[in-house]
Amino acid sequence: QEELVESGGGLVQAGGSLTLSCTGERVRVVSNAMAWYRQVPGKERELVASIRDGGTRHYSDFAKARFTISRDYVNNVMSLQMNNLKPEDTGIYYCYSRSPWNDQYWGQGTQVTVSS
Numbered sequence: 639q640e641e642l643v644e645s646g647g648g649l650v651q652a653g654g655s656l657t658l659s660c661t662g663e664r665v666r667v668v669s670n671a672m673a674w675y676r677q678v679p680g681k682e683r684e685l686v687a688s689i690r691d692g693g694t695r696h697y698s699d700f701a702k703a704r705f706t707i708s709r710d711y712v713n714n715v716m717s718l719q720m721n722n723l724k725p726e727d728t729g730i731y732y733c734y735s736r737s738p739w740n741d742q743y744w745g746q747g748t749q750v751t752v753s754s
Contacts, residue, residue, distance in 0.1 A: 641665050642733045647748030650723055658718040658748060660733030665743050667709070667716045670735045674707060674718045676750075678729030686731065687718060691738070700727075723752045 642665060646658040658674065660667060673688035687707040688696045695707055706719040716733065733745035 641743045642667065642735060642745035644731065644733045644745040644748040646717075647731060647750045649751045649753065652723060652725055652752055652754050654723055654752070655719070655721045656723065656750060658720065658731055658733075658750075660716045660718075660745055661714055662735070662743065662745075665735055667714055667733070667735050670737045670743075672707075672709070672716050672736075673734045674716075675732045675734055676727075676729045677732070677747075678726065681729075683732070689716070720750070723750075725752045725754045728752050 642660055642662040644658060644660050646656060650656050669691060671690045674686040675683050676686050677683040685698050686701050687705055689707045697705060704722045708717050728751050730747040731750050732747045735743040
């Protein structure tokens, strides 16, 4: 059983947008350091964006100016808003969380497909 669950993936045309969400019933995703990773065909899993417990955000180069990572403290949800999607963004997107004690959690992934 996955401790984090992603949702919001799907099929979108190039230039379109998707918003991914991540939550966990046993994991406080809003209080841990959290991140979105992705695995695209032919490549290893890579960091998309991260947000630390203090709120500091980091974006990989391909995500800058297009993606926004955020947290909903009330609903224990982390989101990734993806705008201006490109075909090369196609892949499986994973939610990740790390506690201050270095406990690590992963979601099952959600498929994002961008058509040209």
